[in-house]
Amino acid sequence: MCKVTIANTDQSLHFDSDQPNLLTFLEKNQLKPQFHCREGFCGACRCKLNSGQVEYQQEPLAFVRKGEILLCCATPIDDIEIDIPKF
Structure with missing residues (x-):
């Protein structure tokens, strides 16, 4: 199980391997990153x-x-720290 740390916050989450990607995982944990296509196009x-x-x-x-990474089609393979832009 990989740890996902969100930079500039006190949040550290354990990536659930049944999640298809980081975007879905973050949304499941009540975070709201920007997205549009969900398929790596935009x-x-x-x-x-x-x-x-x-x-x-x-x-x-x-x-x-x-x-940089695209949350919609990436999954962690070890512990990661990401910086999600705030809009």
Whole structure:
């Protein structure tokens, strides 16, 4: 079970492996990250990956810079810390 830490908060959550991706997992835990397409096309759910590693269930089509991930198609493979933009 991987730990997901949200930067600049006191939240640390344990990723439930039955969740399909980080976006669904965060929503299940009452967090509201930005999103639009839920399929890796638009990049609206882009956030900064401060530490750890993720894998993609499907390779995103949106441009992802080094150090960024798309929550809608990523799952952690070890403990991670992410920085979710606030809008």
